[in-house]
Amino acid sequence: MERYQGRVAVVTGVSSGIGEGLVRALVAAGIRVAGCARNADKLQTLKESLGSNSEHFLPVTCDLTEEQQVRNFFERVLAEWGAVDILINNAGLAFNSSLLDGTVEEWRTMLDTNIVALCLCTQLTVESMKESNISDGYIIHINSESGHMHPVPSKFHFYSATKHAVRALTETMRLELAKTLPGCRISSVSPGLVETQFLAKMAGRPAEQLKVFSRMKALEVEDVVQTVLHLLRTPAHVQVHDVLMRPAGQTS
Numbered sequence: 001m002e003r004y005q006g007r008v009a010v011v012t013g014v015s016s017g018i019g020e021g022l023v024r025a026l027v028a029a030g031i032r033v034a035g036c037a038r039n040a041d042k043l044q045t046l047k048e049s050l051g052s053n054s055e056h057f058l059p060v061t062c063d064l065t066e067e068q069q070v071r072n073f074f075e076r077v078l079a080e081w082g083a084v085d086i087l088i089n090n091a092g093l094a095f096n097s098s099l100l101d102g103t104v105e106e107w108r109t110m111l112d113t114n115i116v117a118l119c120l121c122t123q124l125t126v127e128s129m130k131e132s133n134i135s136d137g138y139i140i141h142i143n144s145e146s147g148h149m150h151p152v153p154s155k156f157h158f159y160s161a162t163k164h165a166v167r168a169l170t171e172t173m174r175l176e177l178a179k180t181l182p183g184c185r186i187s188s189v190s191p192g193l194v195e196t197q198f199l200a201k202m203a204g205r206p207a208e209q210l211k212v213f214s215r216m217k218a219l220e221v222e223d224v225v226q227t228v229l230h231l232l233r234t235p236a237h238v239q240v241h242d243v244l245m246r247p248a249g250q251t252s
């Protein structure tokens with residue numbers, strides 16, 4: 001991790017869950033973190049909660065489905081901190097609808113957030129790495145186990161397709177990076193159920209009412225965060241492709 005001390009990470013979707021946990025851990029590890037989300041109040045609350053480390057967190061309100069807002073986010077980061085050394089594409093969402101009852105608007109929102117924004121953030125990061133001659137950059141996609149299998153609950157079917165795309169984009173970006181920036185690495189982390197507000201937002205109900213969390217001990221945010229930190233600590237010649245992690249005892 002010493003390699004990245006004092007350097008700059010961009011993390012998307014930091015107003016809650018895994019993204020918020022990543023901000024706390026990376027800032028504590030001495031990394032400057034620029035994070036975005038739509039909820040400006042939550043970003044401000046997160047900044048204030050970092051206390052004396054708060055100057056190492058740059059919160060930027062940004063709707064990742066809006067191309068210009070993503071470009072403005074990166075311009076702000078580069079204006080403030082000069083370059084991007086690490087990108088963690090974390091923001092993602094699902095809607096509570098199957099392929100047969102979902103709407104085009106829901107599908108477009110998932111495509112724009114889970115895939116298009118991930119690609120645009122990656123492209124802007126690689127441009128910054130090239131301009132600043134960064135030879136050891138790191139890009140991490142927060143994927144999902146849904147990107148490795150076909151989930152039975154129909155409400156995950158379109159979301160699962162977006163996460164399969166993330167798996168393909170990890171491998172194809174690895175090939176592009178190997179030619180253009182050979183020292184820069186890309187990995188994905190693919191968790192199963194994690195205890196965040198993700199499912200509650202999807203279901204439109206408080207997490208406490210969701211039976212799934214009482215049936216099985218889910219992964220905690222910290223489990224995913226520690227996996228990301230492990231990736232960042234690996235030696236420069238190690239290219240981990242994917243970490244698929246599930247709660248122990250999961251039967252599906």
Ligand SMILES: NC(=O)c1ccc[n+]([C@@H]2O[C@H](COP(=O)([O-])OP(=O)(O)OC[C@H]3O[C@@H](n4cnc5c(N)ncnc54)[C@H](OP(=O)(O)O)[C@@H]3O)[C@@H](O)[C@H]2O)c1
Pocket residue numbers: 012013014015016017018019036037038039040042062063064065090091092093113142143144145190191192193194195196197198199201
């Ligand atoms: N929780 C799980 O069981 C689980 C399992 C596997 C994979 N994952 C993946 O883990 C990642 C993080 O999810 P989480 O569990 O931490 O859920 P979460 O608590 O709901 O966090 C999602 C984050 O994404 C942000 N976001 C969503 N749409 C956005 C947009 N248009 N523009 C900017 N930010 C946006 C949200 O912020 P705003 O709403 O403030 O914009 C929020 O900060 C996602 O990619 C998800 O697919 C989660």
